[in-house]
Amino acid sequence: MGTRLKQLKGSQVTLLVTLSVLLLFITSPIFYAVLASFKSNMEIFSSPFSLPKSWNFDNYIGAWNLGNFKTYFLNSAFITIGGMVLVALVAAPAGYAFAQLTFKGNNLLFYLVLLGMALPVQAIIIPIFFQLKSMGMVDTLTGVTLVSVGLALPFSIFLMRNTFRDVPKELRESAAIDGAGEWRTYWSVMLPLAKPGLVALLIFTFMNIWNDFLLPLVLLISQEKFTISLGLYSFQGEQSTNFGLIFGGTVISMIPSIIVYLIFQRSFVEGMASGANK
Amino acid sequence: MTQSTPLIEMDKKSVVAVNSRTKLKIKKAITIASFLLPGLILYAVFMLYPMIDAVRFSFFDWDGASPSMNFVGFENYVQLTKDDIFLKSLGHNLLWVLLSLTLMVVPTLVLAVLISRVKKGKMFFRAGFYLPSVLSLAVVGVLWSKIYDPMMGPINVFLKSIGLESLAKNWLGEPLFVIPALVIASTWAFYGLYLILFLAGLQSIDYSLYEAADIDGAGPIRKFWNITIPSLRNTLNVVISMVIIHALKGFALIWIMTQGGPFYMSELVSTYVYKAAFSMNKVSYATAGSVVLGIIVIAFTISFNYYRERTE
Numbered sequence: 120m121g122t123r124l125k126q127l128k129g130s131q132v133t134l135l136v137t138l139s140v141l142l143l144f145i146t147s148p149i150f151y152a153v154l155a156s157f158k159s160n161m162e163i164f165s166s167p168f169s170l171p172k173s174w175n176f177d178n179y180i181g182a183w184n185l186g187n188f189k190t191y192f193l194n195s196a197f198i199t200i201g202g203m204v205l206v207a208l209v210a211a212p213a214g215y216a217f218a219q220l221t222f223k224g225n226n227l228l229f230y231l232v233l234l235g236m237a238l239p240v241q242a243i244i245i246p247i248f249f250q251l252k253s254m255g256m257v258d259t260l261t262g263v264t265l266v267s268v269g270l271a272l273p274f275s276i277f278l279m280r281n282t283f284r285d286v287p288k289e290l291r292e293s294a295a296i297d298g299a300g301e302w303r304t305y306w307s308v309m310l311p312l313a314k315p316g317l318v319a320l321l322i323f324t325f326m327n328i329w330n331d332f333l334l335p336l337v338l339l340i341s342q343e344k345f346t347i348s349l350g351l352y353s354f355q356g357e358q359s360t361n362f363g364l365i366f367g368g369t370v371i372s373m374i375p376s377i378i379v380y381l382i383f384q385r386s387f388v389e390g391m392a393s394g395a396n397k
Numbered sequence: 398m399t400q401s402t403p404l405i406e407m408d409k410k411s412v413v414a415v416n417s418r419t420k421l422k423i424k425k426a427i428t429i430a431s432f433l434l435p436g437l438i439l440y441a442v443f444m445l446y447p448m449i450d451a452v453r454f455s456f457f458d459w460d461g462a463s464p465s466m467n468f469v470g471f472e473n474y475v476q477l478t479k480d481d482i483f484l485k486s487l488g489h490n491l492l493w494v495l496l497s498l499t500l501m502v503v504p505t506l507v508l509a510v511l512i513s514r515v516k517k518g519k520m521f522f523r524a525g526f527y528l529p530s531v532l533s534l535a536v537v538g539v540l541w542s543k544i545y546d547p548m549m550g551p552i553n554v555f556l557k558s559i560g561l562e563s564l565a566k567n568w569l570g571e572p573l574f575v576i577p578a579l580v581i582a583s584t585w586a587f588y589g590l591y592l593i594l595f596l597a598g599l600q601s602i603d604y605s606l607y608e609a610a611d612i613d614g615a616g617p618i619r620k621f622w623n624i625t626i627p628s629l630r631n632t633l634n635v636v637i638s639m640v641i642i643h644a645l646k647g648f649a650l651i652w653i654m655t656q657g658g659p660f661y662m663s664e665l666v667s668t669y670v671y672k673a674a675f676s677m678n679k680v681s682y683a684t685a686g687s688v689v690l691g692i693i694v695i696a697f698t699i700s701f702n703y704y705r706e707r708t709e
Contacts, residue, residue, distance in 0.1 A: 168555075237694065249461065302428070376531050
């Protein structure tokens with residue numbers, strides 16, 4: 120028994136060491152970028168893998184001011200927050216209706232929504248541009264927000280329908296007996312019970328819109344409207360040989376999503392798994 | 398499902414009852430619409446309508462600016478079958494699918510199995526290995542194009558420093574290496590999601606199966622093939638289909654890192670279509686190309702789901 124236990128412990132140690140080395144190797148591009156963001160061009164070239172000689176923030180300051188990252192940051196924040204609010208306000212009630220309310224054509228309409236989950240953005244991005252153009256909203260942050268929400272809806276409605284399906288129907292019925300209207304029941308009884316699903320939805324939406332590249336690329340034209348992803352892309356084009364500055368911009372662009380991830384890590388990962396498995 | 402109460406006599410009372418019942422019905426319909434419509438309208442305006450438009454555009458000859466559109470029938474689609482670059486792009490998409498499947502599925506599964514064996518600190522490894530997936534594709538694209546940089550990139554600096562100068566290639570500039578190099582970057586960006594799916598799948602395997610195999614004296618490799626893989630069938634199906642769909646839809650990384658170059662060597666359908674529409678003004682032609690891509694993706698998704706429902 121004693122040797123068996125020792126063996127088990129020994130294999131755990133090997134396992135932990137293997138995984139740690141692997142983790143370090145796989146995440147090394149991130150560390151490389153962070154270290155390089157403190158170095159000058161010369162230093163990146165001569166000693167790419169060492170710690171920087173001094174921790175100076177010139178590259179960050181340069182990217183923030185010279186590269187307009189401040190503007191990009193605010194634009195991304197506008198689109199992302201607006202999108203999150205709109206998705207939650209619109210997708211949650213629709214998912215609720217599909218899960219809890221009985222009406223004719225429920226299934227048919229839901230299949231129509233599912234179709235949107237299969238449809239790749241790439242297939243419709245060209246007409247989207249021309250439609251937004253006819254609405255006078257190309258090169259506006261509102262336009263990007265609305266399109267982002269529209270594209271996020273199939274999955275969001277699907278997710279909220281699954282969430283609301285797990286809430287017992289009896290709760291809704293007993294609230295109805297107490298004389299509460301459908302919307303009141305929704306806000307005060309049902310929505311609080313769907314909180315985990317709603318949190319997952321908000322995190323998804325944040326990641327999707329904040330990190331999106333294709334929609335801003337197609338729908339935004341003037342530099343002062345760029346989002347952070349698009350801004351980073353154009354910055355790397357302008358400063359193609361200035362590695363230090365580019366890494367400064369890259370690290371600035373990483374920080375918000377990493378912070379959100381670290382805060383919501385658990386519900387993030389679980390939402391991912393449940394969302395994709397259903 | 399609607400309940401109908403037979404109307405026996407049309408006296409005044411029942412007319413009033415019917416009236417108030419229709420009123421109730423209308424009220425109920427309005428309530429339901431108020432839940433559904435805002436979402437459905439946004440979805441219709443920004444997805445369904447453009448979908449119809451995409452099909453419509455593809456039957457015309459239009460440059461995106463002129464007020465008139467000429468109907469040309471299937472001409473755009475016929476042209477596509479004669480367009481070497483489009484066909485090449487489709488081929489690259491296929492290559493991309495195969496390389497992604499090779500790099501993504503088995504290595505990620507092995508990693509998941511290793512993590513699932515950890516007794517203390519499982520959460521730490523799960524969170525750590527997921528980290529690259531949190532980054533935006535713009536970040537991944539810029540970061541990896543610097544990693545692959547022929548002069549200053551760390552790969553070549555390292556190879557030169559250990560005297561393997563001949564192995565230091567222009568990774569994104571040579572036809573043979575560009576697609577594999579891009580797929581590696583893309584694998585790095587996406588494997589995290591699959592890792593989490595595998596971990597969730599592994600968690601639901603009945604542990605007693607392994608104990609029974611232990612009693613039979615089965616080694617770890619036999620247990621992997623005879624228990625782990627069959628129990629993960631559903632998860633494997635989901636992961637494989639997601640990898641394929643992702644590979645068909647790839648755009649951002651390629652656009653940021655190579656824009657399809659050099660000489661169309663890393664052109665995918667999505668990048669080619671984007672160029673054709675927005676820099677060559679061949680709007681309707683490009684739309685036809687994107688419709689082809691859309692049909693492939695939707696057909697694959699639907700048939701996969703059909704297959705899955707049948708086998709489950």
